[in-house]
Amino acid sequence: MKNAAVLGAGTMGNGIAHVFAQSGYQVALFDVSEAALTRAVATIEKNLERQVAKGTLSAADKDAALARIQTGTSLEAAVSQADLVVEAATENEAIKMKIFEDLDRLAPAHCILASNTSSLSITRIAAATQRPEQVIGMHFMNPVPVMKLVEIIRGFKTSDATTDAVIRISESLGKIAISCNDYPGFVANRILMPMINEAIESLHTGVAGVAEIDGIMKLGMAHPMGPLQLADFIGLDVCLSILRVLHSGLGQPKYAPNPLLVNMVQAGLLGVKSGQGFYNYAAGTKDAPVNSYFK
Numbered sequence: 174m175k176n177a178a179v180l181g182a183g184t185m186g187n188g189i190a191h192v193f194a195q196s197g198y199q200v201a202l203f204d205v206s207e208a209a210l211t212r213a214v215a216t217i218e219k220n221l222e223r224q225v226a227k228g229t230l231s232a233a234d235k236d237a238a239l240a241r242i243q244t245g246t247s248l249e250a251a252v253s254q255a256d257l258v259v260e261a262a263t264e265n266e267a268i269k270m271k272i273f274e275d276l277d278r279l280a281p282a283h284c285i286l287a288s289n290t291s292s293l294s295i296t297r298i299a300a301a302t303q304r305p306e307q308v309i310g311m312h313f314m315n316p317v318p319v320m321k322l323v324e325i326i327r328g329f330k331t332s333d334a335t336t337d338a339v340i341r342i343s344e345s346l347g348k349i350a351i352s353c354n355d356y357p358g359f360v361a362n363r364i365l366m367p368m369i370n371e372a373i374e375s376l377h378t379g380v381a382g383v384a385e386i387d388g389i390m391k392l393g394m395a396h397p398m399g400p401l402q403l404a405d406f407i408g409l410d411v412c413l414s415i416l417r418v419l420h421s422g423l424g425q426p427k428y429a430p431n432p433l434l435v436n437m438v439q440a441g442l443l444g445v446k447s448g449q450g451f452y453n454y455a456a457g458t459k460d461a462p463v464n465s466y467f468k
Contacts, residue, residue: 174198174256174257174338175197175198175199175256176198176199176201176254176255176256176257177193177198177199177200177201177256177258177259178200178201178202178203178251178252178255178257178258178259179200179201179202179203179258179259179261180203180204180248180251180258180259180260180261180262180272181203181204181260181261181262181263181289182202182203182204182206182209182210182212182213182244183261183263184315184316185261185289185313185315185317186202186213186261186289187202187212187213187214187216187217188313188315188316188317188318189259189261189289189313189317190202190213190217190242191217191221191317191318192318192346192347192348193346194238194239194241194242195221195230195234195238195318196345196346196347197241198241199241199243200241200242200243201243201244201245201250201251201252201254201255202214202242202243202244202245202251203244203245203246203247203248203251203252204244204246205246206246207246210244210245210246214239214242214244217238217242218235218239221235221238221239222235224318248275248276248279249279252276252281253279253280253281255281255284256281256283256284256285257284257285257287257342258276258280258284258285258286258287259287259288259311260272260273260276260286260287260288260289260290261289264290264291264292264293264411264414264415265414266293266297266298269288269290269293269298270297270298270301271301273286273288273298273299273302274301274302276302277301277302277303277304282304284307285307285308285309285338285339286302286304286307286308286309287308287309287310287311287339288308288309288310288311289310289311289312289313290310290312291312291358291359291361291362291411291415292357292362292415292418292419294328294355294357294422295308295309295326295327295328295331296328296329296330296355298328299328299329299330299331305329305330305331306330306331306335307331307335308328308330308335309325309326309327309328309331309335309336309339310324310325310326310327310328310355310359311323311325311326311339311343312324312325312359312361313348314361315406315407321347321348321349322348322349322351323343323346323348323350323351324351324353324359324360324361325339325340325343325350325351325352325353326352326353326354326355326359327352327353327354327355328355336352340352356422357418357421357422357423358415358418358419358422362419363419366412366415366416366428367419367427367428368400369400369401369403369404369412370412370416370428370430370431370434372386372387372390372399372400372404373401373431373433373434374431376401376433376451376467377431377433382465382467383401383451383452383465383467384465386399386400386401387399387400387401387402401451401452402451404444404450404451405444405445405450405451405452406445407444408443408444408445408446409437409438409442409443409444409450410438412430413430413434413438416428416429416430416434417430451465451467452465453465
């Protein structure tokens with residue numbers, strides 16, 4: 174498998190395109206927005222240049238990786254030669270179902286159709302196709318070029334051959350692939366999101382402030398980033414969406430999103446992407462939040 178198509182040029186999509194291109198794959202990066210594609214390529218180039226500056230990548234290899242990426246706004250053109258498609262669209266089931274319905278019609282018969290969904294059912298997504306045995310979850314962690322894990326999610330009808338192929342592909346990207354079964358939130362977010370939600374509950378009920386909650390978790394649990402800053406980094410809208418999937422799919426009150434999280438998303442405080450979440454990002458950086466939004 175040498176040809177990969179990546180659908181969606183946002184944070185996850187451009188990171189996925191980056192690692193495939195750097196690993197020698199020809200990459201078709203698709204988005205409905207030309208502006209998003211332009212931003213994605215600029216981000217990929219910047220991140221590759223950072224690797225060159227660190228001495229982990231040669232300038233020639235950077236140029237070769239960039240040359241392997243072709244962008245476009247035609248889904249049919251993007252997937253026509255693909256051996257593997259990785260969908261990285263917004264975390265919305267209806268949107269993903271429509272994409273996979275189109276992929277089933279447009280992608281070659283041998284092509285594996287993977288979703289980077291962080292919580293939605295692979296079995297339901299696969300039901301939009303006539304090839305459910307070739308549909309799988311391929312959940313990359315953010316930031317994709319840095320994080321080693323790819324969470325592989327088998328749908329109810331995903332074949333062993335598809336699973337084995339996607340594990341091999343993940344390993345060819347320098348990643349570690351770990352498989353799990355298709356239940357709400359899979360493993361990563363089924364454990365992570367309740368922790369984030371409980372951190373928000375602790376803030377909401379006045380147990381401690383933002384800096385204190387994050388500081389205790391970083392120093393006491395050796396987390397590289399506190400749960401509230403991590404929520405900002407993930408996107409509070411994404412956190413809310415995943416918690417709603419967990420709450421709906423598992424039917425347990427412990428997964429119900431905290432009202433503060435709901436209100437922040439409704440107010441447009443989404444974290445790094447909006448410039449404000451639990452922290453302010455006036456300097457435009459996710460690495461050093463200026464101060465807590467909550468006084």
